[in-house]
Amino acid sequence: MRADVAVVGGGPAGCFVGEALAKRGFEVAIVEEHAEVGNPACCAGIVGVDGLQELKIKPGKWVLGKLRRAVFYPPSNEPIELTRGKVEAFVIDRATFDRELARKAAKAGATLLMRTRCVGLKLGREPVVRLKGGGETEVRTRLVIGADGPASIVAREAGLLKTARYLKCAQLETIAEVRADATELYFGSSFAPSFFAWLTPAGDLCRVGLGTSQGDALGKLLSFVGTHPAASTKIQPSKILNLCVGLIPEPLTKKIYADRVMLVGDAAGHVKPLTRGGIYVGLSCARLAAExxxxxxxxxxxxxxxxAYEQAVTKRFGREFELGTRACRIFERMTDGDLNSIFELLKREDVQTLVLKHFDFDNHDKLLRALLSKAPGLLRSLGMKRILKYSRYLLKP
Ligand SMILES: Cc1cc2nc3c(=O)[nH]c(=O)nc-3n(C[C@H](O)[C@H](O)[C@H](O)COP(=O)(O)OP(=O)(O)OC[C@H]3O[C@@H](n4cnc5c(N)ncnc54)[C@H](O)[C@@H]3O)c2cc1C
Structure with a gap:
């Protein structure tokens, strides 16, 4: 078949960019390897309320829960709760959410090729997307948009992966004793080196997940569930309903365009550097890609x-990606003792007030800049040795 635009991947980013281009009158074909959009999906499903509003996505039946608070468990295991009392984020059902975006794309005129895998590209003046599994064997097109997730075949075939880096994640759904409006974040090098673990309520269930750049994420998750002194008392390991593993890309480690090729969503590395949430950033950048x-x-x-796409992304998210990536570099290198000291600071009323005043669920650079502006005082509390140990990572990305 022929189409002006071939979008590889029917996840949120692919459907969103597909809808926007179909609405502008282009022939769009969205190629999805699975029989159903959003299934399987490996995701905690936390999406900021303000971000969705900015994207003009009205909350639908995919909202499973509303988060008002975050509880941080440092390695010392003395929890710290932060809340502004208002709903900051929704916990969503990805299958229903993705389906809604796919329905909108189809309604706008896009063709969905389900159970159809892209197995290669022929790039040139008229790119060809080679397909397997469905009714079509190829799409001849003018523009290929890779929306095919972190392990993007489009990025690989277009030579855009050179410095790509990833975080390994695992997640399960089970019964657990957690508050319906609180997500819990657990830090410690023994179970989640370089990242953290989470317990997030999702309707009747709880999503328990973990990310790490070192070793086997699923093994680490199961060990966390069984042995973490606080989390293991809340989770029922005999009630695990499903397990999944996934990769999350690091921002700024890929090129996002080439001749007649663009990347969106995880394929482009469009995630928040600190939490690696990719739904809001992916959709925001997909909107820029469509323009x-x-x-x-x-x-x-x-x-x-x-x-112009890369320029638009840099204008909108460049500072967020840069500052967040530098903060991540420091966080990844912190010892448990240093993390405990940081969380001790978070117990201080003046620091909590600063954090709650500048926190923005989808734009972490606001808070990071506010913290940096108070840096001399805060850093003094951490001690000179620590400042010297980590300051070079703040200067160099
Ligand atoms: C454990 C975990 C927890 C997460 N939690 C959150 C969270 O709480 N909040 C948040 O914002 N983000 C979270 N994320 C990240 C979020 O899931 C991604 O950023 C988001 O799914 C990216 O959307 P996408 O459309 O770019 O890619 P995807 O959702 O990965 O969609 C890509 C689509 O492309 C299809 N595809 C792939 N290859 C091919 C091919 N060759 N041919 C045809 N189709 C293909 C896939 O089947 C898939 O449907 C989490 C990720 C993980 C792993």
Missing amino acids: VAADALGGEPTAKKLR
């Missing part, structure tokens, strides 16, 4: 024209 693509398709969508 640039629509313009470029007025002529030939060459790399020169598509560069």
Whole structure:
């Protein structure tokens, strides 16, 4: 078949960009390897309320819960709770959410090719997306958009993966004793080196997950569930309903366009550096991609024209990605003792007030900048040795 735009991947980013381009009158084909969008999905499903509003996505029947508070468990295991009393984020059912975005794309005129896997690309003046599994064997197109997740075949075939880095994650759903409006975050190098574990209520169930850049994420998760002094008392390991593993990309480690090729969502590494949430950032950047693509398709969508996409992303999220990535570099290198000291600071009323005043669920750079502006005082509390140990990671990305 032929289409102006071939979108590989029918996840949130693919459906969102597909809908936007179909609405502008382009012929769009969305290729999805699974029989159903959003299934399987490995995701905690936490999405900021303000971010969704900005994207003009009204809460639907996919909202499973509303989060008002976060409880942090440092390695010392003395919990610290933060809340502004208002609903900050929804916990969503990804299958229903993704399906809604797919329905909107189809309604706007996009063709969905389900159970159809992209197995390769032929790039050139008229790119060809090679397919297997469904009724079609190829899409001849003018522009390929890779929305095919962290292990993107489009990114690989277009040579855009050179410095890509990933976080390994595992998650399960089970019965657990958690508050319906609180997500819990657990820090400690013995179970989640370089990242953290989470317990997030999702309707009647609880999503228990963990990310790490070292070793086997699933093994670490099962060990966390069985042995963590606080979390293991809340989780019922005999009631685990499902287990999944997934990769989350690191921002700024991929190029996001080439001649007649663009990447969106996880395929582009569009996630928040600190929490690695990708739904809001992925959709925001997919919207920018659609604007640039629509313009470029007025002529030939060459790399020169598509560069505007990277510029638009940098303008909107560049500072967020840069500052967040630097903060991550420091966090990844922190010993448990240093993490305990940071969380001790968070117990101070003045620090809590600062954090709650500047916290923005989807834009962490606001808080990071506020913390940096108070840096001399805060850093003094941490001690000179620690400042010297980590300051070079703040200066160099
Ligand atoms: C454990 C875990 C927890 C997470 N929790 C959160 C969270 O709480 N909040 C948040 O915002 N983000 C979270 N994320 C990240 C979030 O899931 C992703 O950022 C989001 O799914 C990215 O959407 P996407 O459309 O780019 O990619 P995906 O959702 O991965 O969709 C890609 C689609 O492409 C399809 N595909 C892949 N290859 C091919 C191919 N060759 N041919 C055809 N189709 C193909 C796949 O089947 C899939 O449907 C989490 C991730 C993990 C792993």
